[in-house]
Amino acid sequence: MQYQSTRDKTQKVSASQAILQGLSAEGGLFVPEQLPKLSEPMLECMIGQDYIQRAQTILEGFLTDFSPEEIESCLKGAYHVQKFSGPQIAPLARLGENAYLLELWHGPTCAFKDMALQLLPRLMTVAAQKSGDGKEIVILVATSGDTGKAALEGFCDVPGIRIVVFYPEEGVSLLQKLQMATQEGENVFVAAIHGNFDDAQSGVKKLFCDPQTIQMLQKQNRVFSSANSINWGRLLPQIVYYVSAYCDLVRDEQIALGDPINVCVPTGNFGNILAAYYAKQMGLPIRKLICASNKNNVLTDFIQTGVYDRNRPFYATTSPSMDILISSNLERLLFHLMDEDDAAVRDLMEGLKTNGRYTVSQQVLNRLQADFDGGYCDEAETAATIKRLFDTYSYLCDTHTAVAVSVYESYLSRTGDDTKTVIASTANPFKFPHAVLSALGAEAQDADEFEVARKLEELSGNEMPEQLAGLREKPVRFTESFAKDRMNDALAKALQNV
Numbered sequence: 001m002q003y004q005s006t007r008d009k010t011q012k013v014s015a016s017q018a019i020l021q022g023l024s025a026e027g028g029l030f031v032p033e034q035l036p037k038l039s040e041p042m043l044e045c046m047i048g049q050d051y052i053q054r055a056q057t058i059l060e061g062f063l064t065d066f067s068p069e070e071i072e073s074c075l076k077g078a079y080h081v082q083k084f085s086g087p088q089i090a091p092l093a094r095l096g097e098n099a100y101l102l103e104l105w106h107g108p109t110c111a112f113k114d115m116a117l118q119l120l121p122r123l124m125t126v127a128a129q130k131s132g133d134g135k136e137i138v139i140l141v142a143t144s145g146d147t148g149k150a151a152l153e154g155f156c157d158v159p160g161i162r163i164v165v166f167y168p169e170e171g172v173s174l175l176q177k178l179q180m181a182t183q184e185g186e187n188v189f190v191a192a193i194h195g196n197f198d199d200a201q202s203g204v205k206k207l208f209c210d211p212q213t214i215q216m217l218q219k220q221n222r223v224f225s226s227a228n229s230i231n232w233g234r235l236l237p238q239i240v241y242y243v244s245a246y247c248d249l250v251r252d253e254q255i256a257l258g259d260p261i262n263v264c265v266p267t268g269n270f271g272n273i274l275a276a277y278y279a280k281q282m283g284l285p286i287r288k289l290i291c292a293s294n295k296n297n298v299l300t301d302f303i304q305t306g307v308y309d310r311n312r313p314f315y316a317t318t319s320p321s322m323d324i325l326i327s328s329n330l331e332r333l334l335f336h337l338m339d340e341d342d343a344a345v346r347d348l349m350e351g352l353k354t355n356g357r358y359t360v361s362q363q364v365l366n367r368l369q370a371d372f373d374g375g376y377c378d379e380a381e382t383a384a385t386i387k388r389l390f391d392t393y394s395y396l397c398d399t400h401t402a403v404a405v406s407v408y409e410s411y412l413s414r415t416g417d418d419t420k421t422v423i424a425s426t427a428n429p430f431k432f433p434h435a436v437l438s439a440l441g442a443e444a445q446d447a448d449e450f451e452v453a454r455k456l457e458e459l460s461g462n463e464m465p466e467q468l469a470g471l472r473e474k475p476v477r478f479t480e481s482f483a484k485d486r487m488n489d490a491l492a493k494a495l496q497n498v
């Protein structure tokens with residue numbers, strides 16, 4: 001199977017090239033030319049299987065230039081019981097009559113990014129062996145928190161790859177900073193930047209295109225690649241858990257094979273919910289995809305009106321991984337909804353770049369609304385939902401998950417659609433101890449996040465995961481910070497002494 005660019009369909013590459021390149025040369029995103037089908041007999045067969053076996057079936061359909069043995073070895077390394085807190089990988093927790101939380105945070109960094117970033121480095125290594133030019137891959141990441149740590153953990157000590165992570169010095173929580181600064185591994189480097197996330201992000205983009213930097217890399221027999229969520233290798237692993245959740249529901253006799261479900265996803269860059277859309281297009285019985293946003297509700301407006309407009313205030317919320325006004329992966333959905341019209345996609349993206357907005361046709365809007373519903377939830381409602389879930393079900397959820405639960409509940413009362421619904425739960429609550437503790441009505445002003453977490457343990461009866469609690473004792477390895485226009489110094493430092 002070939003992959004084509006959303007902005008120029010004549011650009012076609014293999015699966016391994018799509019994963020290695022990340023982005024097409026003209027700026028488009030790679031999408032599969034056709035989708036493998038998931039038939040009912042295939043689903044029936046998967047019901048008795050474990051997560052890795054289910055993933056094997058799905059990945060084989062997409063990674064046609066990988067051998068089944070290569071895929072199996074990647075999967076077994078990524079979803080190892082020593083990395084995830086149990087063999088279930090992505091378990092479901094029941095929430096009342098019709099809803100289930102799909103817990104995607106049992107991996108090494110306690111956020112759903114692990115689901116993809118444990119697998120991507122392994123896929124990349126195999127892909128690099130296929131291209132066979134022997135170059136070392138240098139991954140650059142700009143992070144506002146969760147992605148950086150999950151990428152460091154995924155790429156740590158992977159042969160043939162180095163990783164450099166840039167984070168805004170004042171823009172991440174103490175826990176997130178410690179997670180990154182204590183990272184082990186011989187091939188990792190972490191740099192704080194004096195600036196905000198956008199500075200780090202544009203600095204990385206500059207390095208990617210800087211002729212001098214590229215020349216330096218060439219001399220060293222190295223090449224850049226990217227691990228951010230527009231890489232097809234990050235979307236693909238996310239399709240698996242929606243299929244797996246459906247199989248679990250059938251296995252546990254919550255639904256019958258063939259019954260439709262709804263899926264509700266707390267959304268930022270539109271990657272996670274797009275994976276659910278692909279699962280639906282492949283044949284998984286999904287009725288509605290419910291797109292949940294926080295106060296940065298650009299997607300809610302888009303789904304309701306067909307106008308995407310990023311010219312609006314930006315809010316820093318308690319669900320920071322959803323504080324995004326440009327949802328990059330939406331481009332892939334537009335490509336599919338517009339009958340793969342690459343020129344039209346190019347026009348919309350040009351409009352977004354120059355005017356910060358675009359409008360889709362009535363026909364595209366109708367198609368969008370046939371598959372998607374959207375809603376958003378403000379800060380007070382996010383906190384109230386955390387408290388309500390804890391009081392009603394003794395279930396402690398994080399802020400991102402709370403946004404999704406709240407949007408699902410409004411959807412249910414607005415539409416009366418009581419189809420069984422899988423709600424993506426994207427982070428462990430102990431990653432955001434201040435916001436969660438104060439949502440429960442307790443004093444959360446202590447500066448020390450470990451102290452706040454201890455209070456949260458006491459109040460909730462839940463335990464802080466060892467990966468987070470253990471950070472307190474881990475030696476800090478990376479303390480350097482760089483001016484935002486000196487990120488090349490950080491890179492040079494990361495690449496020396498090899």
Ligand SMILES: *Cc1c(COP(=O)(O)O)cnc(C)c1O
Binds near residue numbers: 268
């Ligand atoms: C990244 C992230 C999201 C948003 O996912 P997208 O794929 O960007 O839509 C939601 N919740 C958490 C905790 C995240 O880390």
